[in-house]
Amino acid sequence: MSRTALRICPLCEATCGLTLTIEGTRVTGARGDRDDIFSQGFICPKGASFGELDGDPDRLRTPLVRRNGELGEASWEEAFDLIAARIRPLIESYGPNAVGVVLGNPNVHTVAGALYPPALLAALGTRSLFTASTLDQMPKHVSSGLLFGDAFAIPVPDLDRTDHLLLLGANPLDSNGSLCTAGDFPGRLKALRKRGGTLTVVDPRRTRTAKIADRHLAIRPGTDALLLAALAHTLFEEKLTDLGALEGHVEGVEEVRDAVRDFTPEAVASACDLTADEIRTLARDLAAAPTAAVYGRVGSSTVEYGTLTNWLVDVLNVLTGNLDRPGGALFPLSATDRKPRPAGPGRGFALGRWKSRVSGHPEAKGELPTAALAEEIEVPGDGQIRALITVAANPVLSAPDGDRLDRALTGLDLMVSVDPYLNETSCHADVVLPPPRPSQSAHFDFAFNTFAVHNQVRYSRPAVPLEDGRMDESEILARLVLAVSGMHGADPDAVDTMVIEQTLAKAGAPKEMAAELTGRTGPERRLDLMLRLGPYDLTLDQLLDHPHGIDLGPLQPRIPQILKTRSGRIELFPAPIAADLPRLHSALAAGRPDSLVLVGRRHLRSNNSWMHNVPTLNGGSNTCTLQVHPDDATRLGLTDGAPARIKGEGGALEVPVEVTDAVRTGVVSLPHGWGHDRPGTRGAVAAARPGVNVNQLLDGSLLDPLSGTSVLNGFPVEVAPLS
Ligand SMILES: Nc1nc2c(c(=O)[nH]1)N[C@H]1C(S)=C(S)[C@@H](COP(=O)(O)OP(=O)(O)OC[C@H]3O[C@@H](n4cnc5c(=O)[nH]c(N)nc54)[C@H](O)[C@@H]3O)O[C@H]1N2
Numbered sequence: 001m002s003r004t005a006l007r008i009c010p011l012c013e014a015t016c017g018l019t020l021t022i023e024g025t026r027v028t029g030a031r032g033d034r035d036d037i038f039s040q041g042f043i044c045p046k047g048a049s050f051g052e053l054d055g056d057p058d059r060l061r062t063p064l065v066r067r068n069g070e071l072g073e074a075s076w077e078e079a080f081d082l083i084a085a086r087i088r089p090l091i092e093s094y095g096p097n098a099v100g101v102v103l104g105n106p107n108v109h110t111v112a113g114a115l116y117p118p119a120l121l122a123a124l125g126t127r128s129l130f131t132a133s134t135l136d137q138m139p140k141h142v143s144s145g146l147l148f149g150d151a152f153a154i155p156v157p158d159l160d161r162t163d164h165l166l167l168l169g170a171n172p173l174d175s176n177g178s179l180c181t182a183g184d185f186p187g188r189l190k191a192l193r194k195r196g197g198t199l200t201v202v203d204p205r206r207t208r209t210a211k212i213a214d215r216h217l218a219i220r221p222g223t224d225a226l227l228l229a230a231l232a233h234t235l236f237e238e239k240l241t242d243l244g245a246l247e248g249h250v251e252g253v254e255e256v257r258d259a260v261r262d263f264t265p266e267a268v269a270s271a272c273d274l275t276a277d278e279i280r281t282l283a284r285d286l287a288a289a290p291t292a293a294v295y296g297r298v299g300s301s302t303v304e305y306g307t308l309t310n311w312l313v314d315v316l317n318v319l320t321g322n323l324d325r326p327g328g329a330l331f332p333l334s335a336t337d338r339k340p341r342p343a344g345p346g347r348g349f350a351l352g353r354w355k356s357r358v359s360g361h362p363e364a365k366g367e368l369p370t371a372a373l374a375e376e377i378e379v380p381g382d383g384q385i386r387a388l389i390t391v392a393a394n395p396v397l398s399a400p401d402g403d404r405l406d407r408a409l410t411g412l413d414l415m416v417s418v419d420p421y422l423n424e425t426s427c428h429a430d431v432v433l434p435p436p437r438p439s440q441s442a443h444f445d446f447a448f449n450t451f452a453v454h455n456q457v458r459y460s461r462p463a464v465p466l467e468d469g470r471m472d473e474s475e476i477l478a479r480l481v482l483a484v485s486g487m488h489g490a491d492p493d494a495v496d497t498m499v500i501e502q503t504l505a506k507a508g509a510p511k512e513m514a515a516e517l518t519g520r521t522g523p524e525r526r527l528d529l530m531l532r533l534g535p536y537d538l539t540l541d542q543l544l545d546h547p548h549g550i551d552l553g554p555l556q557p558r559i560p561q562i563l564k565t566r567s568g569r570i571e572l573f574p575a576p577i578a579a580d581l582p583r584l585h586s587a588l589a590a591g592r593p594d595s596l597v598l599v600g601r602r603h604l605r606s607n608n609s610w611m612h613n614v615p616t617l618n619g620g621s622n623t624c625t626l627q628v629h630p631d632d633a634t635r636l637g638l639t640d641g642a643p644a645r646i647k648g649e650g651g652a653l654e655v656p657v658e659v660t661d662a663v664r665t666g667v668v669s670l671p672h673g674w675g676h677d678r679p680g681t682r683g684a685v686a687a688a689r690p691g692v693n694v695n696q697l698l699d700g701s702l703l704d705p706l707s708g709t710s711v712l713n714g715f716p717v718e719v720a721p722l723s
């Protein structure tokens with residue numbers, strides 16, 4: 001007998017509602033939930049493969065513990081006993097910073113990843129925090145922190161109402177969107193064009209998104225900041241700026257005008273490899289559109305001028321009066337956000353409050369660059385990392401120079417990984433704690449609801465009960481908090497109770513409210529509390545009564561209330577940005593570089609490093625090939641299908657060539673997340689088609705200095721045929 005259950009898809013940021021078919025405890029099918037108030041039935045191949053991914057036989061079923069150098073199955077008790085016994089003495093001897101924490105991407109897709117890492121970090125008191133953000137969107141956080149006083153105040157394009165979308169370095173037809181949560185992003189872009197709107201895509205590759213656009217500008221990688229500065233310049237020069245309702249809420253406009261004075265379309269054209277006319281037209285169209293939104297993602301972030309680019313994206317939204325207006329770029333208000341406080345000056349955003357020990361990288365949002373993790377483990381001295389806890393992370397593949405990190409990890413005194421797979425990183429752990437299958441976990445989008453193009457809220461309970469011997473990830477992380485705090489063996493509910501008490505006190509709410517909370521588990525009670533304290537006064541019971549979700553309406557203007565800068569206004573020309581602009585001036589002076597540069601790409605059936613073990617997702621067009629333009633192939637003597645040697649600052653790789661005019665000249669493209677041929681991992685399907693690790697081309701020294709984000713796009717490489 002089969003049954004169905006609703007489950008929000010945790011596999012990408014689109015958060016589609018799925019209907020799972022379940023036989024016994026096995027998920028045998030997944031389709032889009034047509035009644036989902038947000039995704040309305042949309043599904044992609046990854047969501048459709050939910051059952052295969054959920055049932056992957058290579059998923060770990062029990063904790064693993066290293067004994068005499070070998071990982072073997074263990075009980076939860078043995079695993080946590082070992083952690084508790086070994087971590088406290090390390091903290092006591094070497095101090096809290098000797099314990100490093102790495103939080104990977106899937107933490108933003110799980111309830112446990114949202115609710116427990118703050119308690120874990122507080123219990124450890126460590127500053128050695130590294131996350132996927134410094135391989136991804138940290139420039140956006142820094143830019144938002146500086147502009148709006150809040151690193152999490154991230155405006156999202158109003159996809160459903162905008163007349164004009166300028167999209168840079170994003171390929172939502174394959175990624176399904178990022179920092180812009182939208183079920184059926186492709187459908188929403190098509191609807192934009194159908195209602196007469198304009199889509200412009202800036203990307204060195206002719207992506208699937210570029211193919212449905214009105215206009216595609218194949219920019220030279222790494223030069224978006226120059227393009228955007230020239231757009232701002234043109235708006236000023238042609239008197240096209242109009243702050244609209246933002247007037248009175250912005251300071252620094254004149255300073256920005258001065259700052260972009262040299263960035264004329266003519267001056268940037270050659271570096272960007274666009275014409276001055278194209279740039280001027282773009283600026284005029286942006287200003288002329290009744291509403292417009294500028295939106296940039298990974299290709300505008302993991303680049304040399306990442307923070308400047310992300311800053312300029314919102315400068316343009318401000319200068320055209322599109323920030324915070326319907327059809328422009330707005331700030332979502334999620335059901336678990338805090339109730340809006342009255343408008344007024346805030347505490348502002350501080351950057352570089354401390355520095356990394358070895359290279360002196362400034363912290364951003366409390367984090368150090370993940371590219372600096374290996375050196376922080378390897379280089380002896382006070383504060384050297386001796387123990388590492390990784391949760392849902394695979395930095396050996398996702399960060400620069402995995403070979404070095406791989407070696408560094410073997411030198412740790414203790415390593416703990418919370419991961420369902422024995423991947424290229426977790427295979428080094430002394431203890432691996434595997435969360436259960438996604439079908440056995442509850443789901444709530446604490447993170448993505450705050451980036452959604454429409455305010456809404458949905459919750460899924462586990463679709464399949466836990467078997468004996470399995471532990472919910474929330475309990476795993478709560479027990480980890482207890483183990484590192486010297487409270488090993490205490491009831492994990494104590495962690496939730498403590499957080500609930502602290503939250504009530506902070507909100508000035510009566511203590512008695514704790515007794516009113518419903519929910520079967522600690523995390524459910526915490527969700528209930530956040531909903532009750534939130535802006536829509538909801539409860540968990542209401543969510544349970546609406547299994548397809550509750551529509552909370554279109555995005556609304558939130559300025560000035562959302563601003564937390566010291567001035568209480570948008571600070572359009574913050575000092576750290578001013579201090580970084582000379583770098584961009586030198587790029588202007590350097591002109592047109594002649595080296596070949598590499599960019600990444602994502603495939604609809606991949607997700608970073610961890611879905612290559614599912615047969616339906618690996619293979620076909622999802623391959624790890626080096627895409628090269630035909631002209632470059634001829635010039636370099638490369639042949640389609642033949643192997644090439646590619647070399648960067650950090651190393652060299654051998655990879656098959658794919659000749660295609662989907663990449664522009666001067667640019668080659670290799671996807672990330674591959675390189676599954678390291679010993680000690682467990683993933684038979686992935687290992688059979690391992691691909692190569694693009695990040696081995698990098699040595700980790702190339703960073704966006706303000707955010708500590710690795711330059712993963714637009715870095716120089718050399719390519720030659722392999723004889
Ligand atoms: N060259 C290059 N490098 C890149 C990028 C790029 O574009 N180019 N992209 C970067 C970006 S944007 C990101 S976000 C990072 C991602 O980098 P990471 O976060 O380091 O890596 P992921 O591949 O997302 O895998 C994280 C791990 O989480 C595990 N996992 C999956 N589900 C769960 C779960 O429910 N619980 C737990 N505990 N673990 C789980 C998986 O098994 C996997 O081992 O990679 C970055 N690296």
Ligand SMILES: Nc1nc2c(c(=O)[nH]1)N[C@H]1C(S)=C(S)[C@@H](COP(=O)(O)OP(=O)(O)OC[C@H]3O[C@@H](n4cnc5c(=O)[nH]c(N)nc54)[C@H](O)[C@@H]3O)O[C@H]1N2
Pocket residue numbers: 012013105136168169170171172174175176177178202203204205207219220221222223224297298299300303599600601602603604605606607608713714
């Ligand atoms: N199918 C799939 N979906 C995913 C993921 C996945 O791995 N696979 N990963 C998820 C994660 S962690 C994230 S962060 C999001 C990312 O979501 P997106 O940012 O939409 O994804 P990407 O495909 O990396 O798009 C980046 C684009 O930038 C282009 N680019 C590279 N360099 C430059 C440049 O200098 N300038 C410009 N203008 N463009 C440039 C690349 O060619 C690429 O098309 O996707 C998420 N969704």
Ligand code: SF4
Pocket residue numbers: 009010011012013014015016042043044045046047048176
């Ligand atoms: S688009 Fe993302 S959320 Fe939707 S089904 Fe695909 S992987 Fe899941």
Ligand SMILES: [Mo]
Pocket residue numbers: 105132136
């Ligand atoms: Mo990401």
